[in-house]
Amino acid sequence: MIIIPESAIATLVTPADCLKAVEEVFASMANRSAYNFPVIREAIGHADALYGFKSGFDRKSLALGLKSGGFWPNNASRGLTNHQSTIFLFDADTGKCRAVVGGNLLTALRTAAASAISIKYLARKDAKVLGMIGAGHQSTFQLRAALEQRPFEKIVAWNPHPDMLSRLEEVAKQEGLPFEAVDRDRLGAESDVIISITSSFAPLLKASQVRAGTHLACMGTDTKGKQEVEAELLAAATVFADDLSQAVSIGESQHAAQKGLLAIDSIIEIGAVVNGTHPGRTSIDEITLFDGTGVALQDLSVASAVVDLALARGVAVDIDF
Template sequence: MEAGERLVIFLSEEETRALVTRELAYEAALSALLEAADGGVLFPAVVGHGSSPANRFTVKSAAAARAAGVKVGSYWPGNTERGLPRHNSVILLFDQSVGRVAAVVEAGFANAYRTAAADAVAADVLARPDARSLAVFGTGPQAWHECLALARVRDLSVVHVVARDAARGARFVADLAAEGVAAVLTGPEEACRSADVIVTATTARAPLFEAGWVRPGTHVASMGSDGKGKQELPVELLASARLFCDWPAQSVAIGEFQHVPDARPTAVGDVLAGRATGRSSPDDVTVFDSSGIALQDLHLGVALLRAAGHTPPPVG
């Protein structure tokens, strides 16, 4: 090795699975959302697919004071039959002093923690302090992580689970109960009318419920709308709610707010930093759109490197 050269650090999926915690993911999401609103440079997502168009991936990049790099997220639906996760994630962190990739972090499992953590960070500043009931649409791995992440920031009395498949829904409810989280299988209207917080974690392309079912004071989070044509929430709800997101330019392009002409959502990082108002009244309906920004992944990658005992790449 020549003088000045550095070995590329590699963290495998197995290593990051063992290292990630909900606290680590929460702190990474919090710091990333703050930095994004404080001048982080985020770039549009590049969407591609494998030899089969059903196998898709996105490339998202970001640069800020603490990190620069790329996140590649993939979705291979056929992996279910192979006993493998459908979603995977790889984070590339640059050594900015020389412009080379310094760390490769596999983070498919950890990515689900990060996504849920972003929702928990937003809910902690936007949901009413006395919020106790949660409605979750979806019974996949991401919905599971959403419930457990939100249980860290609010003392949930019950989770209303809305499932397309009753058997999967029943298993989801039982699994939450095993984690000490009370849950019941509920229809969509009853779930919304009973909830202080509503979270959608699906691949829907049409609204999952009606605006009139959402009671005043509810906090709503869309986690599944991260591409053109995806939609989970009714437009009528967005027209009257206070709108927040991880990054406005991306949210109106590929997130939930692509369906709202002239939407001007507030970056939740500005609320966290005290530069913008979040909830202004107990009756406000707040909506958080999490289309997913690479800066969250970079902060997660840095946190995982530190947890593994590595020094993060130089930033300049």
């Protein structure tokens, strides 16, 4: 069994590697050669933590496995990231455990890759202003990945705790882009693309605050009850998702679906846009929204890429198990 510790991930995989892996698995999902199993995600009643399992299988790549972990909101005080996870890969032919891979950095990279893919395929080509809602640990990964997809000229951002925006401002400075902390009215009025990456359980952005032609990537809602944007915003948008069933059960779409504002058969798989069976954006005034719930196959695809890279470079730790 191969062991890839968390400490080795950064030296093995790049954001570009993750984007390629996630893009391929989205297309595979839309082609029905890969599927995710039902998600288990619950509050455990200890340390305010959310914990669960995501698993799946890709018949094309033979990636089989699961990610176990969750969100521990008090970890920052311990010098740890709030998201903690480990990915387990199994041999599809024998069922033996093939690898155990640290999942913390990979989760951040694959989540950023998913929103970047949505920007690549759905945002207007002339998008110039990028809006960020949220400034937690994953926000900088989101920002860097987004900047690779369009020639953005300015970044505007809002966070419930304004002091945390300095981390986004630092990325903007490194990229030579102007940065401004704004209220949500201005963020919606100025942004061509908006990424939300929070753990909110109440809407942070209203439909009336979003202008025509905007693309939104809602990346924080992955549990029943969570919500980043008003349900009416999804009713006004063309909604795309990584996984349709997850979108309406644990994703941003759950609230609009419960209110009867959004039908599951109106949601489009992002993989269908990737593989060319859906055109994606159809007009410059269309509001597009990507509901990124995070699927097991994203984790399995990037973890498989890490294992392959480690084997190719001769740095994989192989133990008898």
